[in-house]
Amino acid sequence: MGFEYHQPSTTAEALELVARFPDAEIIAGGTDLMVRLNKTRRVPPALISLRRVQELTHIENGSGLRIGAAVPLRDVATHPAVAAGFPALVDAIRVFGSPQIRNMATLAGNLCNASPGADCAPPLLIYDALVELRSAAGVRELTIEDFILGPGATALEAGEIVTAIRVPPPPPAARSIYLRKGRVQMDLAITGVAARLEMDGATCGAVRIAAGAVAPVPRRLPRTESVVAGAAAGAETWARARAEAQHEISPISDVRASEQYRRHLTGVLVERSLARLASTNGGGT
Amino acid sequence: MTDLLHIGRDVPRPDGADKVGGKALYIHDITRPGMLYGAIKFSEHAHARIVRIDTSRAQRLPGVRAVITGDDVPEVRFGFMRDNLALKKGKVRQFRDEIAAVAAIDPDIAKEAVDLIDVEYEPLPGLFTTADALADGAALIHETDPTGRPVTSNLVPAACSHRSGDLEAGKRASRFVAEGHYTVPRIQQASLGTAGCIAEFDLNGNLTVTAKTQIPFLAQRDFTNALRALGIKDKNVRVVVPAVGGAFGSGLDTHAYEYISILLAWHTGKPVKILYDRYEEFAYLSPRQSAELFIRQGCDENGKLTFREIEVTQDNGAYVSWGATYPNVMLVAATSLHRVPNVYFNATIVYTNNTYCQAMRGYGNPEVTWGIETNLEELAEKAGIDALEMRLLNCNQPGDVTPMGLNLQSCGLRECLEGTAEALDWDRTRSVSRRPGRGVGMAALINVGGGGKIYRSDGSGIILKLDDFGNVNVSYGGVEMGQGLHSALSLMVAEAVGVLPERVIINQTDTATAPWDVGTHASRGAFMAGNAARIAGARLRERIFALAEQVYPGEVERNLAALGEGEGLDEFDFRSVTRDGFDLRNGWLLCKDAGDEPWLRVELGRFLRAAHFAKEGGTGTMFTEEAFYEPPTDLPDWSAGYGNMSAAYTFGVQGVEVEVDEDTGEVTILRMVAVTDGGRVLSRQAAEGQLYGGIVQGVGYALYEEVHSSEGRILNPGFTDYKIPTAADIAFPIELQWVETNDPEGPFGAKGLGEAGIVPTAPAIANAIYDAVGVRIRDLPITPEKVVQALAAKVGE
Known part of the structure; x- marks a missing residue:
């Protein structure tokens, strides 16, 4: 046995x-x-x-980050470079499981599990993270979109392992945040929204929005992003983004929440995350 | 009783260190020499005929010692209405029906063998709602009653109704009426310790079952009946209860897995253990019933209640447990929470192909109180009266005899209401928009606090045995399952006998050594044990003081020899103290009328040794006393819903302040207060633990918990998707206050506290939500989604 x-x-x-x-x-x-x-x-x-593969147990901080596949989430969240440049990832890890889980679980593992609601996926999507895969044949890198193919399904091929997650350096003025709701504090996501916003005075500049538990895979919301990019920062824009996000996603009903509530809640979180990023105090950075 | 030495003290629980330190032996920790592990093949259909069971592949698996089906063993029938079989024959009626079982040398092999059992079914249409099960022409889930007589409907024959006063007159006298449908879902007891047992026969054919149960003596009777079914007569059944990690009602019945382990032990001649893991606990044990309530209440122009009308429909699932008698206990609040004339109550209990249900903390009371206390606030609003004022206006009073015949000898409900209002600053926080989305609410409770007579005896026996060293060994048939019974009991025995609590040793619950007890449920453990201990303790003291007339003078002389002179020796004639002149306090035999001089005190152990090893023609005496306490209550007539079923009644009020996020629908509890009349507080820590635990469980019931199912199959069998609050969710203060009425029948004035905590939490929260955002949720749990929907509907109005 x-x-x-x-x-x-x-x-x-x-x-x-x-x-x-x-x-x-x-x-x-x-x-x-x-x-x-x-x-x-x-x-x-x-x-x-x-866990004992030396090369996979640390975080390299050069041009962006290279987070080894065996680094526990706790170490990711407490790394100064992560806190400084990737606050949405810290937000996600903070609500991820329990302290015991965070001491063991890894970023790579969270992606390999390929849950539609994987908490770390929406932040990695807005940060343009790449998954580094190695096999005897060599190395390749895939975007999150190309790596997670469906619930429980990834692009990992036979003989291949994920060795690291690479995150390019963020634009200097970008702010980012991850908001998530569960039924209780320690829960899987009903829905989770990551957003990154660069402000151009009172106008929204480049924006990225991604959500989890709203489709078969964690995904960016390009239509919602295009509502925001170039629009005047303010309640009216956030409300339009909220409405667009509710339409853009394709959630299911299950024991955690209905499709309808997931649409509603995702919209609320999109609106709130943008409002917080645009406010002077900021969310995240 | 001003001179109580131990009652009410804040002392650590006696079983705490061993539990925290991993020394307590739960069923999970226990093995027996040669023990086999049992596993069960459960049905894969909610309703089907069993066409064929092929166990041949399982039989061939190395390590398997027995594979049994209902066809291989005598029919073992069990259950409250004896409608259940240990191993089903012919037909399955729910997803979790037990079809076959395996005993193997290790648990993995046993489970692997179960996977090798092939069952061929002929599926039947299932009935998954009470409406479908009651529809004309609905298929019969049980075609016959247990005696083989045909039945004509899916109604469970456990009628419970009540009619008092004149309902129509009450309606005519009403100026305002509120009515509504209120529902509660199936919820899980969610005990930390999962279910399990070990069954073992000795070579004389006597059976010992180590069982996680709340009813060792009723289980002994049930298992004896099972032996009879096996053709084993005149043998002894012993039930031993290990450390129990919470039961919350799940141990109130015997279960198929227990009979199956007996059958496997009988088949193999070896001890057989069956232990459920968390998945099995969720999927194959019985949750609390779901219920639909229709409630209508009325009041006059001043807010005086005029009538109350309640119709309950309970989804029983496929078999009947004790839990089907929930309506009997619902009657308590239905007829007697607040003064209300003209009451109608009727319960309909329906067989379905859903998982069968069983008892859980509160036993119908949280359900009916959910409806009554929510509906009462709807009525108060219609009448334009403050909900607190309405409760005070209709408040139960000490000395009341209620429409059900409940005799409220002590009642501190008014003080509980006032205390809660003060803690919440009700006058300044209620119905005031200080901050959008904030509100306060409260709900009241009455609960049985002196047992609940739903069986022909509601009694408890106790044996107090003094050893040679002044320790008291206690044999009691009730079960410490985490609730703190042993905390309260050790203080009460100490007080009743006159020793220090640390000299009270409570034995493991074992039917071989403890006298009969009906079970630990209905908040009765400490109440019954304490009253029995009080009687037995008084008898011990009486005998000790009688013998002291002879023994005491000699022991005082020994004191004097050891100490030299004794102060006051000339004034006090220690040789002629009579039995009435003695006292026993904290393990010292004393003279009531003399000073506390060292030479006058005799240590109890020394006295006991002197009595035991009597010299010069003495006969030697040991001190053991038993007592059986049967409370002065009635077994109600359920068809009339009348009778004083408890010897005392516990009251309480919970208040809560919430903040509702109107965008997400999330409810955040800011603070809670619970003011409770549980009579005199016995053990402060145990009492607080019961309230905190009940409230936290109540918060789960109010906001999160629901066993989801689809066509009878449970969809969330685990903590991943069955959410209970963790410490992270109870991020608010809970303030406890006690109204210490001194109940005349209670041991040292105490009343039961086991269930009170969970009873009013949900309506208090719902009422606070209404105060905050003006939406009334009538279906538990109050999920953010329901709040959002209700808010949207309100905007649409």
Whole structure:
């Protein structure tokens, strides 16, 4: 009934193991994987842990960030460069599970789990993050949109592992925020909205808005963005963005909320996030 | 009772350290030599005929010791109406029906074997609403009653109704009337410790079941009946209760898994353990019933209540548990919360193909109070009267005998209302728009506080045994399940006997050693145990003082020999103290009329040893006393809904201030206050724990909790999607105040507190939401979505 547990210490070793055990599961924090294995009582031939792969356990801060696949969320949220440049990501991690979960779970794992409501995905979408994948054949990078293909489905190919999440440096004047609602404090998202706004005086400049739990995959809301970009900052614009967002998304009804309420709430969060970003005190940065 | 030494003290609970430190043994921690693990094959249909069960693949799995189906074992029938079978035969009536079971050498193999059992079904149409189940021509979920007689409808034959006064006259006398439909969903007890048991036969055929139960003695009776079904007669059944991590009513019935572990133990000759994990706890144990209530109340032009009319329809699910008798307990609030003449109450309980339901904390009272206290505020608004004023105007008074015949010997409801209003600063916060979206609300409660007689005995026995060292060993049949019973009981025994609380040792609950007890439910544990302890303690003291006439002088001489002189020796004749002259306080035998000099005090252990090892022709004496307390209550006539079912009644009021986000519909509780008349407070920590716990559970019931199902299948079997509040959600102060009426029947004046906390929380919150934003939610839970919809509907009006 058991399985082999491997703890490679280099990426090369990890890739060898992945090639040797094509049906193996890759484990970092295990906060999603172990729940899934227990629930399905599936016994994989091997578990390959990334926790001891040195190259994957730190955050490099150069031109943007490179966050190793085995870095726990707590370390992401407390990293000074993340707090300074990517506050929406900090917002997302703050509401992510419990402290115990945040001590174990990883950014890469959150994306690989490919939940429509993955809390870290909307912030990474507005930051143009890239997923770094490695295999024996080499490295490739995918956008979040190209990586998460559907509920539980990713573009990971056989023999490939996610080694890092790369986030380019943010525009200097951009502000960003992630707002999320659950049923209780510790919950999965009913809906979550990330927004990034650059102001050009009293006019909205470049804007990015992304939402989770509103479609089969976390996604940007380009139509809502185009309502805001170039418009006068103010309640009227935020209200139009709210209305547009409610139409643009395609949520489902489930035990957490109805489709109708998800549309309503996403609109509210879009409106609130923009209002906060535009206010002098700002949200986020 | 001004000289109580321990009652009311704020002391840590005696079982706390072992529980926190991981030393307490829960069912999860217990194994037996040679023990096997049982697992159950559950139905995959809500309503279907079983065509064929193929267990051959499971039988062949290495490590499997037994695979049984309803066809392999004698029929073991159980349940409140004996409509349930341990292993179903012929037909399944709910998704979780038990079809087959496995015993194996480890739990993983047992579960793997269960997956190898193939069942062929012929699906039948299911009935998932009470309306469908009651419709003309609806299929019958049970074609016959347990005796084989055909039945004609899906009604559960547990009639409960009440009619007092003249309803029509009450309506005619009404100036204002409010009516509405109110609903409550199925909710989960959500105990921290999941369900489980170990069944084990000895070689003489006697059965021991280690069970997470609230009713060890009724379980003993049930399991004895199961043995009879197996053809085993005249054998002993012993029920031992391990440490229990919360039960909240889920241990009020015996369960199929317990009978299945007995069947597997009988089949294999080995101890068999069945333990539910969290998924199984949600999917295969019974939640609290959902119910629909129609309530109509009226008042005259001054706000005096004129009548109350309540129709309840309860979705029972596929089998009947004790929980089907919720309406019996609903009667208490229905007839007796506030003074109301002219009451009509009727309950209809309906079989459906939903999961069958069972008891949970409050037992019908949170449901009916949800309707009454919400509806009362609607009535107050119509009458243009402040809701607090209306409650005060119709307030129950001590000495009242209510329309149900409840005898309210002590009643502090008025003080609870006034205390809550003061804590909320009602006059300045209610119906005032200080800040948009803010409001205050309250709701009142009455609950049984001296047992609740729904069985032919509501009694409890106790045995107090003194050892050679001055300790009191207590054997009591009730169950400490986290509620703090042992805290209250150790203080009461200490007080009743005259020892220090730390010298009171409460034994594990075991039917082999404890006298009979009907079970720990209906907020009765401390009330019953305390009254029994009071009687047994008085008997112990009487016997000790009688013997002291002979033993005491010799012990005082020993004191004098050890101490030299004794002060006051000349004035006090210690040789001729009679039994009435003795006292026992904190483990010291004393003379009432003498000073507290060291030479006059005899340590209890020394006295007991002197009595035990009597010299010079003595016979040797041990001190053990038992008492059985049967409260002076009536088993009500349920068809008339009349009878004083409890020996005391607990009252309380909860107040809450909320802030409602009108855009998202979110309700944030800013603060709560609970003012409770539970009689005298026995153990302050235990009492506070009961209230805090009840309120938090009430907040979950009000705002979050619901067992969702689709065609009988539970959609949220786990904490991922069944949300209960965590500490992060209780981010507001809860202020507790006590109105310590001294109930004449209560032990040391106390009344039961187990359920009060959860009863009025939901209507208090709903009333505060109405005060804040003017929308009335009548269906629990009050989700943000419902608030948004109600606000949108209000704008549309």
